[in-house]
Amino acid sequence: MAPPVSTPKSASPSQPSGKSEVTDLKLQLRHLAGSRAPGADDAKRDLFKRVISCMTVGIDVSPAFSEMVMCSATSDVVLKKMCYLYVGNYARCNPDLALLTINFLQKDCHDQDPTIRGLALRSLCSLRVQNLVEYLVAPLAAGLKDHSSYVRTVAAIGVLKLYHISATMCHDSDFPAALKALMLSDPDAQVVANCLYSLLEIWTQDAANSDEAAREIEALYGKSIIYYLLNRIKDFSEWAQCLVLDLVSKYIPSDNNEIFDMMNLLEDRLQHANGAVVLATIKVFLHLTMSMTDVHQQVYERIKAPLLTLVGAGSPEQSYAVLCHLHLLVMRAPMLFSSDYKHFYCQFSDPSYVKKLKLEMLTAIANESNTYEIVTELCEYAGNVDVPIAQESIRAVGKIALQQYDVNAIVDRLLQFLEMEKDYVTAETLVLVKDLLRKYPQWSHDCIAVVGNISSNSIQEPKAKAALIWMLGEYSQDMMDAPYVLESLVENWEEEHSPEVRLHLLTAVMKCFFKRAPETQKALGAALAAGLADNNQDVHDRALFYYRLLQYDVAVAERVVNPPKQAVSVFADTQSSEIKDRIFDEFNSLSVVYQKPSYLFTDKEHRGPFEFSEDLSNLAIGGDSGDDVIHSAQRYEENDKDLLLSTSDKEENGGPTHNGSSTYSAPSDVNSSTSLVSSSTTQPAAFAIDDLLGLGVLDTPVLPPPPALSLNAKPVLDPGTFQKKWGQLTVSSSQESTLSIQGVASLTAPQSLIKHMQNNSIQCIASGGQPPNYKFFFFAQKEGSSSFFLVECIVNTASAKAQIKIKADDASASDAFASLFQSALSNFGSS
C-alpha cells in the first residue's frame, strides 16, 4: 500500500528514501542504544522521526523493534511518545517482542508525572496482544483510581481496549462495575464521558448473550442517569455533549411536562457554533415530540433558522452534512418550508452533490404560492454548463408539473426547452413530456405540435428515443408524418442498439397502424419481420405475439394493444414510507446522508438489524417474490393498455430500496385500476397470481366473528403455506406498540419472546436479527376454524418499539386478534 515515495525531498525527515533505509536505521539505533553522550537524545529524536515517517508511508519498520525498545530507556518525553507510537503500531504483529516493552511501560505507569502515567497506560492498553492482557489489569485498576483526571480518562477508555482484547479478563476484573461507579461519581466530565463510551460499547455487545448487560443498557436510558447527565450538560466538552444528547434522544419521558422541561433546558444548545451539537439537540427535540403533532411542528419552525445558519457557516463538507438533514426534514414536511425556497437555490460555488440535494428540495417544496418562482429558477439551470445538473433541473421541472401546480406555464417552459436544441436538454425533456401526457392527456395538442418537429436522428439517449417513439405511436393521428417517421426508424432497425427502443418501436407501429392503416401497413410488415428476426428474446416474442394477434383478429389486436387509456394519477414513490421512517429514526447519522437505513450499508458485526436466519431468509425471499408476481400480474393487465409504461416503470420499481421486510405502502387514495405502480397487494391482484400460476383460489370459508376471539392452542401451518398466504393476503392491521422495560430486558435473544408468545397460543414460524433489532413472523389460528392470522413483528429494543403487521384470512376478526396480540406482547417480560 505504500504510495510511491517521492525522492526529491529526501532531506525532509518524513520523506524516507527507500527500503534499505530500515537496515540503516537499525544499525544507527543499535549504535546509539547505550550512548549517554551529550546530544544522544537529539540524535535519537532524529532517528525515531525517520522510523515513524517510514511507518506513516507504509514501509514496514518492524524489524527494528528490539533496537527501538533498547533506545526507549530515556527520560525525554518526546522520545518516549514516539516510541509508544511505534510500539503500539507493531506490537500486534510481534507479540514476543512486545513483551520487551511491558517492563518499561509498567514502570512508567508509576511515574511521578501524571502525563507520563497516562501516556504509558494508554500505550500499554493499545498493544492489542492477547497474551499480555494479564499485565494490563493492575495498571488499569490503579488508573481508574488515580488522583489525576487525565489518567482516569485514559483508564476509562483503556478498559474498553482491554475488553476488545479479552472480554472475559475485563469482566473477571469487574471493570464494568468500576466504570459505572466512576461514571456516577467522577467530578471530571471527560472521565464521565469516557466511562459512558466504554460502557455503551461493552454492554451493547454483551447484550446479545447476557440479560444483565441488556438491563444495564436499559438503565443507561433510564430517568436517573439521563437526568444526572443532563444536569451537567454544560460541563461536558462539545463532543461529549453529542454523546449525552444521543443518549437523551432514546429516553422515553413519562409525561409532557418532562418533555417541555428537557426542551427548555436544551434550547440554548441550538445556538451552538458546533453543528454536531445542534444536530444532536435537534434529534432530541424531534424524537421527544413525535407524539405531539402541534409541538412537533413548532420544533420544525424553531430549528429552521439554526440549520440554515449552519449551512452557511461551515466548510462545504459541513454544509453538506447539515443540508442532508434539512433535505430529510423538507421531504417529510415540505409545507413547512414552502416560504423558504430561496435558501435552496443553487449557488455558483456549490459542488454538484449539494446542487442535487437542493434541486430535490425545491421540487418537494413547490406549491401554489411559489411554483412560478421555483420553476423560473430551475429553468435558468437548464442551460447550465454543468450538464448533469442541467438534466437534473429539467427533471425537477417535470416533477413539479406532475405535482399539478401551474401545469399550464410549465408545459410552455418544457416546450421552450425543446427549442433550445441542446441534445441533452431535448432528450431529458422528451421523457418528461411523455410522462406529462400520461397524466394530462389534454395537453397533447400543444405538445405534439412541438414534438413533431424534433428529428429522431438527433436523439441518441435510449430513454428519450423511446419516449419520442411512444408519442409517435400514441398520437399518430395528430402528427402528420408519424407513419413516415416510424417507417424510417424501422428501416434503421439494425442500427438501433437498445432493445427497449425496439420494443417501443414495435408497439408504436402497431398503434399507428390501427389509426392510419394504409400509410403504416408497409412499415408494420417490415417491423414485424425485423422483430421476428431479432436476437433479443423479448423483442422477438413481442413481434411474434403481435403477429399472431393480428392474424387472429385485427379488432381484438387493437383492443389489446391500443385500448382507450385513463390518465395516470399517481406515479410511484421511489422510497417506501417505511424506509423513510426508519431513516428518520436514525436522524443525525450517516443513514440520512446515504438516504438508506443503516442495515443496508453497515456490515454484520457493526449493525443491529436484520440478519435473517436460514428459514427466515427463505421466507423473506418468498415474500419478495410474492410482490414481484403481483407486479408482473398487474403489469400483465396493464400491458394491454400500455406497453411503454410497463417497461419504463420496471426500472423504477426494481430499485434497491425494498428489503425482504418492506411491503409497499400504497397511497390510500390510489385508483388501483389506473395506477399500476401503486402495487398494493390488493385482493384482486392476489387472485390474479393464483390464476396466473394456476394455483387455484384458496378456499377460505368466512365465518361470522365470534364474540370473543379464542385461539387454537396448537395450530399447524407449514412454512410454505405461510409464505403463500403472506404473499396473497393484504395487511389488515398495521400498528406500533411499545414494549415494557422488562420486556426489552428479557429480549436478549429471539427465543425468549417466541416462548412467551407460544404460551399465548401464538406460534413463531421464523425469526432473526441482532440487537437491537429483531424480526419475527408469527401465526395463530382461530379456535374451531381454519382461519389463520399471520403477523410480521419488528422489534427494536433500543426504542422499545414493535411494529406489527397483521394479515388475516378472516379480516373481520383481525382487530380482535390485533388487540390480543398487543396485550400478549405488552405482557412480555412481566411474567
Added chain:
Amino acid sequence: MISQFFVLSQRGDNIVFRDYRGEVAKGSAEIFFRKVKFWKEDEAEEAPPVFNVDGVNYIHVKVVGLFFVATSRVNVPPSLVLELLQRIARVTKDYLGVLNEDSIRKNFVLVYELLDEVIDFGYPQTTSTEVLKSYVFNEPIVVDAGRLPPLGPAAIFMQGTKRMPGTAVTKSVVATEPGGKKREEIFVDIIEKISVTFSSSGYILTSEIDGTIQMKSYLTGNPEIRLALNEDLSIGRNGSSLYDYRSSSGSGTVILDDCNFHESVHLESFDVDRTLSLIPPDGEFAVMNYRMTQEFKPPFRVTALIEEAGSSRAEVILKIRADFSPNVTANTITVQMPVPSYTMRASFELEAGATGQTTDFKEGSRRLEWNLKKIVGGAEHTLRAKLTFSQEIHGNIAKEAGPVNMNFTIPMYNASKLQVRYLQIAKKSKTYNPYRWVRYVTQANSYVARL
C-alpha cells in the same frame, strides 16, 4: 466510532496515518484516494464528503488542498466527524502557525502527539488548543509562510469553495518568538461571504451574507474580553422590526436572520446592549456565525452582453462597476463567463491604459476569464471580446452563454454593516495594553449575473 484518521496530500501520499481501532484494513487510504480521484469517470463530478466502500465509511474534508479523512465502520453522526476533522485541522494550524503539506511533514511527530490526545480509541477527547498544551511536548518547526508561492498547486482546490479567507496571522500559539517574549495581541476578524444573483435585467434576485466573527488570541493569562456590536442590531426576521419602516435598509439598522455562538461566549448582556463577553481560549475560533438576507448594497454591479456579429461571430461586453468608497480597494478579482460550446477562438480588447489585468479563453471549459489585480472603489472597468464559432448561430445565443460569475476579496469592507464598536480587554495592570486588531473582509461566495 472513528477507526482511522489520515491526512493525504493532493497526490495521495500519506502524510499522517493513525489507526485507532484496528478494524479497517490498512489499504484504506489508497481505496479512499482512488475513489475520490475517479468518482465518476465520465463526468467531472466531485466526490461527496461522505461515502461508503465495502462497509467502511469514508468521511473527509479538504483543507488547503489536503484531505483530512476519517474512516468508520459504524453509523456515526456525519456532522460530528466532519466538525472534528475541521477542528483537527484548526488545532494543527494553531500549533504550526501555517497549515500546509510542508508544515505537516516537518512537524508530523507533533501532529501525532496532537492526534493521540484529540482522539482515543476512536472517541473524541479534547480539541481545545489550551488543554492540549499540557500534553504536547514537541516544539513546532515553523515554516516561513512568506516563502510559499501564493498560487501553488493547492490553490486550485481552494477556488470555488466556500473557504474562509485565512487570517494573515501565521504565528503558532505555542512557539516562542525569536525575542523570547510573546507579543500580547488579539485579532478579531469580521469575515463575510456574500452571495448575490442578478437577473438579466440587473435586478437582484437573491442575496445573502454568511458572516463570522473570528478571533485569535495571543493574550497571556486569559483576560476577559468584551466585544460590543451595533447597538441597534436585531436578530430574527420574524420580529416586528421587519415591518418597521425605520428599519428599512436605508437607515442602517442591521437585521440578522439568525446567529450562533462559540460556547465560551456569555450572552447575559447581549440582549441589553449587544455586547458579547468571553474569555477567549487559545487559538483560532469563531466567536459568532451569522446569516443575513436583509437587502444590502452589493459591492459590484456586473453587466454582461453578448450579441451576434455576423453569422458565426459574436461580441461580448463585460462591465463591472465598484459601488463602494474610493478608500477601499478590492483585490484578486476574477470574472468568468461560459460561452457557447462551439466557440473556437476569442480575442480580447481591454480598455485603454489597463494595468494589472489579464484575459484568457479556457478552451477546455469554454469560458472567458478576466483577472484584475485590484479595483478601487467607484471605478468601472470594461472588457470586450470577439468570439469566433465553428458553426453558424441558430437560436438565442444568450441562452448558450453565461451566467457570469465573479470572485473577489475586499479588505476593510463589510456588506452587512455589522460593526465591532469596541473591543475591551480586562486590564491586569496599568501598563497592560495589548495590541488589538479588528479587521473586516468581504469575499464573494457566489456572485452571479445572468444573461
